[in-house]
Amino acid sequence: MTTTHQFSGRTFLFLLASSRLDGNTETLAREAAAALPDGVEQEWLRLKDLPVPAFEDRRHDGPGIYPEPVGNSRVLLDATLSATDLVVASPLYWYSLSASAQLYLDHWSGWMRVPGLDFKPRMGGKTMWSITALSSEDRSMADPLIGTLRNCAAYMGMQWGGSLLGLGNAPGTVRDDAEALRAAGEFFVTDRASVTV
Ligand SMILES: Cc1cc2nc3c(=O)[nH]c(=O)nc-3n(C[C@H](O)[C@H](O)[C@H](O)COP(=O)(O)O)c2cc1C
Structure with missing residues (x-):
């Protein structure tokens, strides 16, 4: 009931x-979003349009080593912190997340260490959702992707909203599912x- x-x-x-x-x-994500009640705020960002630098692990180089994000990283960071609900809409690539989704998550590791940002505590209590198209009829092939997002959510103290899968290969074919x-x-x-699960 809604x-x-x-x-x-x-x-x-x-x-x-x-x-x-x-x-x-994206088709599947837009179908899901269309069912949200009017007035629920939605922000849509395409990671492909917001390229961010390769992630470098500098965690052990000393304190304050990660600067305040700028440019596209800042756009993604601000949108992430402003949301209550984070919907990762990644196709299944090699049983897991696409490279752009993985890179976005890698940057969380840096954002967690930007002095004064408090990224991890501010992520706590948000809800993570997963939406994925895949070409395999065996939906368990997406278990690694779902497990990754679930574990990331748990690590950050986020709630898990759930996962939505759709079968499709050429663009538009998810509409046949x-x-x-x-x-x-x-x-x-x-x-x-x-x-009940
Ligand atoms: C690099 C790459 C890897 C893929 N790996 C898988 C896979 O492991 N399992 C699968 O079922 N489909 C795989 N696919 C197929 C896509 O998941 C499928 O075509 C999906 O519909 C693409 O989503 P999109 O239209 O949102 O980009 C792969 C496609 C690409 C391009």
């Missing part, structure tokens, strides 16, 4: 992580507290 109050004050950030435009993952479209319509709006 109640409007369950969405009050929430902002959904959709991070589109396909390497192509108008792919199946009737079950995925049905699930998309319920994805965000099912009261998880009442779902």
